[in-house]
Amino acid sequence: MNYWETETPISASTRKNELEYYREAEKLAISRPSWTDGSGESKRGKTVTLDLAALKESPEALRLLLMIAEDTGNPV
Numbered sequence: 001m002n003y004w005e006t007e008t009p010i011s012a013s014t015r016k017n018e019l020e021y022y023r024e025a026e027k028l029a030i031s032r033p034s035w036t037d038g039s040g041e042s043k044r045g046k047t048v049t050l051d052l053a054a055l056k057e058s059p060e061a062l063r064l065l066l067m068i069a070e071d072t073g074n075p076v
Helices: 059-071
Strands: 011-013 018-022 026-033 045-049
Touching: none
Parallel strands: none
Antiparallel strands: 011 018, 018 026, 026 045
């Protein structure tokens, strides 16, 4: 079974992004906003998933994420 089927994420959204943090699976999904198709069905926006466990292997990637958080006005 997939982690998104068994784990309830911590979610946040903005006007242009939807974020879902799967703490146990160590994944962060970032999506474009959901949209409604021609038949009225809600569709999930295009999504990329960041493997947070892999950050442990790359100090440069972790520093980049921390820099992004600080640059957006949210000091870590």
